[in-house]
Structures are given as C-alpha cells and as structure tokens.
Amino acid sequence: MLKKTLALATLALGLGTAGAFAAQNDNLWIHIHVKDGKDGNVSINLPVSMVEKMAKNITTESGGDSKLRFNDEDITVAELRDMWNDLRRQPDATFITVDDTHSKVRVAKRGGYLIVRSREEKAGKDEEVEMKIPGTVIDALLSAPGERLDVAAAMQALARHGEGELVTVSGTGETVRIWVDQTSESR
Secondary structure, three states: OHHHHHHHHHHHHHHHHOOOOOOOOOOOEEEEEEEOOOOOEEEEEEEHHHHHHHHOOOOOOOOOOOOEEEOOEEEOHHHHHHHHHHHHHOOOEEEEEEEOOOEEEEEEEEOOEEEEEEEEEEOOEEEEEEEEEEHHHHHHHOOOOOOOOOHHHHHHHHHHHOOEEEEEEEEOOEEEEEEEEOOOOOO
16 A cells, blocks of 8 residues: 555656646746745746757656666556556545644545645644646656656646646745746746
C-alpha cells in the first residue's frame, strides 16, 4: 500500500511541475512563483508555446530498466501506468487517507482530476501541499509504450485543458504556486 500511495502522490507532483509546461494555445502562460520567506522571491512567467518548444528537447527515455524510486522501493513506469489505469476506472472517491500525529494526506479522484492534499506539522514547521492535476494530462503522460513518459503529449493535453491552478505549497514563511492563465504577469 505504501508503494502505491507514494507512487500516486509523486506522479501528481511530477505532473504539477513537468506536466504544467503545456502549449497549444499562444494565449496561455505558465507561472511559477516561489517566495522563500527570508529574502528572496522567484517569479517565472513564460508563454506555454515557448516552453513547449523547449520541452521537445527533453529526453524521456533512459533505458529499458529505468525505474522511479520511492523510499527505497522501485516502481517502473509500467507499474505506475497500471495503477493509474485502475484508479481512473473507479468512481470518484478518496482512495488514500493518512492521518497521524504530524501529517495528513488525502489522494482522491474528483470530477476528472487527481487531487492530492497534504499537511505536515513538525518541530514548529508547517507545510501544506495541494495539487489538482487533470486526468487527461496523466493519461497523456503515461501514453508512451514501455518505460517512457510522453511529456509532449501531457503538455498538449494541459494546453487543451486551459487555465487553472495546478500546485500550491505553503509552509512556514515559504510559498510555491504553479498555475496556467492568459496573463503575461504573475498575479
């Protein structure tokens, strides 16, 4: 169970960052805003059409024995694909709920989205993560055969999906936000 939980959560995280770089509509922009709470901010605003061109140079195959590693466990892309195929055939539901002393994690499928919410409270440091990834983007990412991820297809699916919030992370004095919209500047 831990292996599947970690795989789905990491899949969502990966899609929130790599999959966010979709393009097919010249009016869409990808925004990444990071505020570290101390003395720095990073703001990236790029037209998704430009990022799509850059992403074509990404190599997504690293050999026949490539694996994803989660807490000392290997998960192949094929295993991840099988897990997602099983999950997407199920009705909307919360599939994973973890409540312990210092953290809460929820993984759900709702309205065509994979939703991951996590909260961790530890030693005076709080962190919340929320990811909302369109299922069509996950389908496209996992559409390549074998141990490959189709990043280009995932980007095209995200562009077809249009505007929306993908990832927000907030912690003690730190925030990260990734979203797609039609404005050239971060709001």
